[in-house]
Amino acid sequence: MADAQTLKQLVLGRKDVQDLSDTEQDLPPDLMTVNMGPSHPAMHGTVRIVLTVDGEKIVKGDVQPGYLHRCFEKESEHATYTQVFPYTDRLNYVSPMINNCGWAMVAEKLMGLTGKLPRRAEYVRVIVSEMSRITDHLTCVGASAMELGAFTPFLYLLKCREWLYELLEKVSGARLTHSYVRIGGVSKDLPEGFGPELTACLDKIASVMVECETLLNNNKIFRDRMAGIGAISKEDAIKTGCVGPIARSAGVDYDVRRDYPYSIYPELEFDVPLGTTGDCYDRYLVRLEELKQCIRILRQCLVQIPDGPVMSDDHRVALPAKQATYNTIESMIRHFKHIMDGVRVPAGETYAFLEGGNGELGFFVVSDGTGRPYKAYVRSPSFVHLSTAEMLFKNHFIADVVPIFGMINMIGGECDK
Amino acid sequence: MSKKVLDALTAAHPGAVVRTASPHGDDTAWIKRDELVKVATFLRDDPNMLFDAPVFCTCIDWLDWKPVGRPVAEHWDESKPRFTVAYQLRSTKHKHRIRLEIELPEADPRCPSLADMWPAFNWQERETFDMYGIRFEGHPDLRRIFLYEEFVGYPLRKDYPKEKRQPLVRRDDLPINPIKAPHAGEHK
Numbered sequence: 001m002a003d004a005q006t007l008k009q010l011v012l013g014r015k016d017v018q019d020l021s022d023t024e025q026d027l028p029p030d031l032m033t034v035n036m037g038p039s040h041p042a043m044h045g046t047v048r049i050v051l052t053v054d055g056e057k058i059v060k061g062d063v064q065p066g067y068l069h070r071c072f073e074k075e076s077e078h079a080t081y082t083q084v085f086p087y088t089d090r091l092n093y094v095s096p097m098i099n100n101c102g103w104a105m106v107a108e109k110l111m112g113l114t115g116k117l118p119r120r121a122e123y124v125r126v127i128v129s130e131m132s133r134i135t136d137h138l139t140c141v142g143a144s145a146m147e148l149g150a151f152t153p154f155l156y157l158l159k160c161r162e163w164l165y166e167l168l169e170k171v172s173g174a175r176l177t178h179s180y181v182r183i184g185g186v187s188k189d190l191p192e193g194f195g196p197e198l199t200a201c202l203d204k205i206a207s208v209m210v211e212c213e214t215l216l217n218n219n220k221i222f223r224d225r226m227a228g229i230g231a232i233s234k235e236d237a238i239k240t241g242c243v244g245p246i247a248r249s250a251g252v253d254y255d256v257r258r259d260y261p262y263s264i265y266p267e268l269e270f271d272v273p274l275g276t277t278g279d280c281y282d283r284y285l286v287r288l289e290e291l292k293q294c295i296r297i298l299r300q301c302l303v304q305i306p307d308g309p310v311m312s313d314d315h316r317v318a319l320p321a322k323q324a325t326y327n328t329i330e331s332m333i334r335h336f337k338h339i340m341d342g343v344r345v346p347a348g349e350t351y352a353f354l355e356g357g358n359g360e361l362g363f364f365v366v367s368d369g370t371g372r373p374y375k376a377y378v379r380s381p382s383f384v385h386l387s388t389a390e391m392l393f394k395n396h397f398i399a400d401v402v403p404i405f406g407m408i409n410m411i412g413g414e415c416d417k
Numbered sequence: 418m419s420k421k422v423l424d425a426l427t428a429a430h431p432g433a434v435v436r437t438a439s440p441h442g443d444d445t446a447w448i449k450r451d452e453l454v455k456v457a458t459f460l461r462d463d464p465n466m467l468f469d470a471p472v473f474c475t476c477i478d479w480l481d482w483k484p485v486g487r488p489v490a491e492h493w494d495e496s497k498p499r500f501t502v503a504y505q506l507r508s509t510k511h512k513h514r515i516r517l518e519i520e521l522p523e524a525d526p527r528c529p530s531l532a533d534m535w536p537a538f539n540w541q542e543r544e545t546f547d548m549y550g551i552r553f554e555g556h557p558d559l560r561r562i563f564l565y566e567e568f569v570g571y572p573l574r575k576d577y578p579k580e581k582r583q584p585l586v587r588r589d590d591l592p593i594n595p596i597k598a599p600h601a602g603e604h605k
Contacts, residue, residue, distance in 0.1 A: 066563035071579075073548075074572060078579055109441055238509055241471045241537025252509065259512055347484040349477075350441040351505060351516070364503070366477055369485030379473040379505075387540035416563060 031059060036401060038067045043405055044143050046412050047386070053398060061393040061401070063386055068416035076376035080342025081107050081183060084376065089177040091378060092414040094139045095132035095357035097168070099414075100181035101125050105262065106352035106363040107183045110345045114262075117312055121185035122264045123305040127198075128180065129354075130294045130301070131168060134205070135161045136357030136409075137245075137287045137294075144284070144406030145216055148225050153212045160205045167201060170194070183343050184317030189310045195302050202295050209291060216284075226281035230392040230404035233278060240391070241384040244359020246408065249286045250278030256355035263354075267304070270297050283407040317343055342371025351379075358382055358409055382408075382415035420444075422513050425465060430456055435520075445516040453519055453529045460506060460515065461534060468506035468515060471535035474542055476549040477501045480575035499523035502551055504531060504538070521551065530556040548573035 036049040046067035052060040076084045088099040142157030172180035237250040255272040257265045273289035275282030320331035347369040353362030362379035423437040433452030460468040482493040498520035505516045530553035532539040542553045543562040550571035
């Protein structure tokens, strides 16, 4: 290895390269530290990775999240249960509806409302959740493909996402931060003509999926950079807490929708795709298959969805009818208390979870009987998955950080809380 | 099925389990701090338990605990442990879940680390340390994770005011102590 003096000579040009011995001409074999992020074009999300590299090979990768920390838990402890919905929109901001449902579920579990919601409300929740799952997977696959140089699939997939966002905007009034779900149901019914529009949208998405598969599945560059990269074994995936598509790509047969059924999932038919190798390419394939399963679930929902109310009539969670609010003092008071004090959730602690875009998304809430949670904690899958990143990076090249990170699908809002 | 886990755990480690309950169907066992690693090893390795997958680790600060409609005796006072660390585990094979809760006194918030047994707890314990200041003994790398090294205090503790600002970079154009939010402190 060249000592400091020789290096200095090299840099200052005091010694010609040909005068150096063979060993001195080699690059210094010391480990080098490279900073990736927090703002790096090839990393979606703000996260800093301090890589220790041996040449191009990663020896250690210290992942440092927290750049998007917005004090979700502290803010939630000072807001009413209903006021927390807008915060949950900003957790996993590519699938906000699922977070909304998760938060509603934890409050309903504490109030004993689980399974007592109107059937239509459950169906509406599943429909919007599955639409959100599609947008989540589309973003993950599209962005990862773009980072590997395939720009066309990115544009195609984001166009699909936009169709769904437009539909969700019609449903909730907001394109991205929906705040649509309420404790006890959803805030309003689906708009008129929603069913046919969604069917048409799903048909278009299905055809775009075929195009994207043709563009990516056997694309040599894409496969070379994905296959065998960032593999995780089944045992490691379980004990590192991996869930969702990442665990399933490693062969862990676990899906909350099937294993701990909630809402109306037991009545729907869908398959849980599993991978074998646990590498990036399998994660990609699992996500693609899940997209198709989401479309399948949505088509079933559209056929089965019953008519009826979309909000529970339990007076603890439902606002009085507008007509009554404006005409009777009792309803006016109830309306005021409901908004100002919040939905009063009985004292207790519980953990409710559902299948989010990235796997098991759960909320742990301690209630003291007031309208504001005493403690709110979100079990964010992105945070757990990001903690495995260091293990996945090891012995790969710097260039492999991009597909590994893309396929972990770390969503800053959810990871950093 | 669910009660079975708690019964088997109490039978195997009668000295370690303080009490058990299943609030809202979530099996919960309160464990003595010094016995946690022993209990966790049992839960992971026993063929009837096989809690192989970690779910989450967090902490509850009971400082402001005044549940509505409950007698004052249930409110928090200085004789009661201030913190509770909660670990949730899941079994891939048996599909059951358990929550372990460890009560820690205010003066001595130390808890044995489970990061070596379930690597997922490595970051989650760091997060709990970052937010609540719980010291996990035996943790390989107990650093702050979301906040920066220079941060003073533990923001999710109930005595840390929500409006408090600790800017890392001083900005003369921003007020250090903004106007108190109208609903601040109303929770109490």
